[in-house]
Amino acid sequence: MWAREVKMGLKQTIKSLDAFPRAEEHLLQKTQTGALVSVIGLVIMATLFFHELRYYLATYTVHQMSVDLKRGETLPIHINMTFPSLPCDVLSVDAIDMSGKHEVDLDTNIWKLRLNSNGHIIGTEYLSDLVEKEHADHKHDHDKEKDHPHIHGFDQAAEALVKKVKQAIAEGEGCRVYGVLDVQRVAGNFHISVHGLNIFVAQLIFDGSKHVNVSHMIHDLSFGPKYPGIHNPLDGTVRILHDTSGTFKYYIKIVPTEYRYISKDVLPTNQFSVTEYFSPMTNSERAWPAVYFLYDLSPITVTIKEERRSFLHFITRLCAVLGGTFAVTGMLDRWMFRFLEALTKPKRRSGLH
Numbered sequence: 001m002w003a004r005e006v007k008m009g010l011k012q013t014i015k016s017l018d019a020f021p022r023a024e025e026h027l028l029q030k031t032q033t034g035a036l037v038s039v040i041g042l043v044i045m046a047t048l049f050f051h052e053l054r055y056y057l058a059t060y061t062v063h064q065m066s067v068d069l070k071r072g073e074t075l076p077i078h079i080n081m082t083f084p085s086l087p088c089d090v091l092s093v094d095a096i097d098m099s100g101k102h103e104v105d106l107d108t109n110i111w112k113l114r115l116n117s118n119g120h121i122i123g124t125e126y127l128s129d130l131v132e133k134e135h136a137d138h139k140h141d142h143d144k145e146k147d148h149p150h151i152h153g154f155d156q157a158a159e160a161l162v163k164k165v166k167q168a169i170a171e172g173e174g175c176r177v178y179g180v181l182d183v184q185r186v187a188g189n190f191h192i193s194v195h196g197l198n199i200f201v202a203q204l205i206f207d208g209s210k211h212v213n214v215s216h217m218i219h220d221l222s223f224g225p226k227y228p229g230i231h232n233p234l235d236g237t238v239r240i241l242h243d244t245s246g247t248f249k250y251y252i253k254i255v256p257t258e259y260r261y262i263s264k265d266v267l268p269t270n271q272f273s274v275t276e277y278f279s280p281m282t283n284s285e286r287a288w289p290a291v292y293f294l295y296d297l298s299p300i301t302v303t304i305k306e307e308r309r310s311f312l313h314f315i316t317r318l319c320a321v322l323g324g325t326f327a328v329t330g331m332l333d334r335w336m337f338r339f340l341e342a343l344t345k346p347k348r349r350s351g352l353h
Contacts, residue, residue: 084119255302
């Protein structure tokens, strides 16, 4: 008997802790306003649930910095530029670095696309073929100079080149240069110019350096593969010269970067900042106009890691959002019920009288 009383007392004590007491079914009153508020609340909770689920599934990035320890690797330079006022025959891509390595008219996966005055492609040339051809021509010129010293390296091939380029300039022919340069991972520069021409040939074509128009459009310039969210500041740059000429210099600071995906894959690449400088040609200037890209590497590596929020964090936010919505809709339902009840009471009293 005593044990039964203790058991009943324990059950009553547990029931008194119930924070969600239930009323009898006949005591509950269902209204149209309550149904409307319930539907609105369910729609809001479903919307917030999917929003929170998308927020949980989405990744975010964390940036970390460390000292760059890479050695002996090459630096890929992706180029895609258009020179609307210079034919492909006069353009060359040259590079030099701090180690003293100097490469003229680079042939590392670089293509030239001949463009007409409307920007449409009319021909394609691969620089390795041009280099081999030029080397053969230079050797031929050298042999001819031995036999005919008075020619000074100017022969029928040069005359044909001058005529061809002058005609191309008159027709408004331009050139698109694109491809990849693989250079040593040290500070240096690369430039696109008419420096590959013999100075006498260049003088005959342009009648002086002030008439070399190095107007250009940079479609893409990067130092490695692209990762989500990267911004290359020179992409889309347009520099058009009118009745003048000069040298463009882009001072680039390269920051080695590693992008670590949520799948643990690592993408080594580089991001950069840039400062631009333009030097107009003067009458006393002896140098020829060009577009220079002078780059230096930062000693700091940036690591960008993709991460995902924890499941516990997701559950916490979900409970807060759904619980808050449920509480607010419940308060709104009670307020609407009392407001409508207050409006209908005077009408009932007047009806009784």
